[in-house]
Amino acid sequence: MRGRFALRSVALGYLTLLLVLPVGFVFLKTFEHGVGAAWDSVTTPAARHAFWLTIELVAIAVPLCTLFGVVAAIAIVRRRWRGRALFNALLDIPFAVSPVVIGLALLLVYGRLGWFGDWLAQNGLRIVFAFPGMLLATIFVSLPFVARETIPVLREVGTEQEQAAATLGAGPFQTFWRVTLPAIRWGVAYGVVLTTARALGEFGAVSVVSGHIAGQTETLTLHVEDRVEAFDLTGAYAAALVLALIALLTLLSMNLLRRKEAV
C-alpha cells in the first residue's frame, strides 16, 4: 500500500515537473495579457497562414506516411524477399539522423546547387524554400512511426485469420480490408497519432528547407521561433498553445473512437 503510494507520487511528480508544469506555464503565459491579446496574436495574417500551412502539411503527410507504413509493415512481416532485413534497418534512418541533417540532405539533392537543381530550375519547379520541400521534410521525419507501431501488432495477430479468409474464398485485397486491417487497426491508429504529433511539431528539417518566409513558408513551429525572435512572447506562447491543442485533439479523438468501439 505504502510502496504503491510512493511509486505513484514519484510518477506523478515526474510527470508534473516534465510535462504539466511547462505546458501549464505556456498556458498561463498565453493569457498573461488577457484572452483578447492572445486571440489577436493567433489571428494575425502570418499566424493564420502558419496555422493553415501546418494543417495542409499534416493533412498530406500523414495519409502518405500511413499508407507507406502499412505497406512497409506487411512487406517486412508477411513477405520473404531479399533485402528485407536491410529495408527494415533503413526504415529507422529518420529516427537515427538529426532532422537538421535531413533538411541539409534535401537541400543537397533538390537545392539550386543540388543534384537535380539545374533540371528543376529548367522545368520551372521549385522544391526547396517552397511547399514541396517542406512536405518532403515533414514526410521524411515522420515516416517510420506507422510501420514501427504496426509491425509488432501484425506479428502478434499471426497469419491464421488470413489463411481462414483465403480458404473462405477471399482474395488478397478482400483479406486485407476485411481481416488484416481491422485486426491491426489500433496499431495503425497509434502510429497515426504519433505521425501527426511529429509532423505538427517538426522544426529542424522544415526549418532548413523552408527559407522562413512569413506568410509563405512559415509553419506554426517556425512561427513560434519567429515570434520569439521578434520579442512577441504572447504571440509565441499563443502559437505554441495552438500546436499543443491540435496534438491533444488528435490523441483525444483516437481515445474516443476506441472507447466507442469498446462499448
Next chain:
Amino acid sequence: MTGIVVSDVSKSFGDFVAVDDISLTVPDGSLTALLGPSGSGKSTLLRMIAGLEEPGAGQIVIGGADVTRTPARKREIGFVFQHYAAFKHMTVRDNVAFGLEIRRADRAKIRSRVDELLRLVHLEAYAKRYPSQLSGGQRQRMALARALAVEPRVLLLDEPFGALDATVRRDLRAWLRRLHDEVSVTTILVTHDQEEAMEVAGQIVVMNGGRIEQVGSPRELYEAPANDFVAGFVGPVTELAGSKLRPHDVDIRIDPVDGAMEAQVRRVTHLGFEVRVELEAGDGRRLWAQLTREEAEQLELMDGQIVYVRASRRMPVALA
C-alpha cells in the same frame, strides 16, 4: 464426386522432409482421419490439400480436377484450425456469413443460410456475440459453421478439438460424427489421438515421419496392424512367448492348460471397469493383461500368485 486423390506428394522445409512421397485416396463422402504422432507431417499434408502450403512435388486432385497449382481461395474447401482462427472483430453471425459475403450472395439468402448454420451448431442464441465472449467449444462450432456455410466440396479439420478439455472434446466428437452423417461432405480430420480417430473416422491413415504406415478401417488397424508402429499407436501391445498381442487377449488361468506358460502376478491395479494385471512370465519377460472387473473377480488374483497365461488371440501379421 468430390473424392481426394493425393499422388506422390512431398514437401520439405529446408533440408527437413516433412511429407515424404505420399499417395492417398480419400473416398467421396467419407470421413477419413490422418492419425500420427506430433511432427509426423499430418498438418503439412492437410494444408497442401487445402492449398495453404505448396507441395514440392506430386499432384493433388479434388473431385476429379487437378488443383495442385490452384490457390486455396479457389479450391472450394472448408478448413478448421486448431486454434479456431476466428475473426475477432466480427460477431458470430458475421464470422459465419464471411464466405457468403465474399461470394456476394444476396442479403436474404445470406441471412437464411447463416440462421440455418447457427441452428446446426447450436449457436442461435450467440449470433450477436464476439468470439472473445464464447467458450472454446463454442468458438470451434462457430468455425465449423463458418467453414460449412459456403457448402465446401471437402471439409478439412486440423486437430479441431485439440485445444479443448476432455469432456467438451468427447461431446464435439460425437456431434461431428452425427454432423457428417447428416451433411456427408468428404471430410479429413487430423488428430494425434487414436481414440478420436477410431471413434469418428471410417478410414484411418496412420502417419509417421512424413510417410504413411497403413490405411484401413479402425478395426483393421486394431486387429491387423501392418507393423509395430501401427500396433502400438492404435492400442496397447504386450508380448508373450515372443509374439505380440493386445493385453485383453491375454488369457489367465489358475490351473495349467495346454500351451500356457507359467507366470507370476506382480501387481494388480483396479481402474474402474478395467483391471490391469502385471505379470512376469516363466521366461523372465514381463507382460501385462487387461481384464474386465468380472473376470478379475472370478480369478481373485493376488500379488505373487502363480498363474498360467496364453494368447487367446494373436495379431495376424508377424510383427518385426
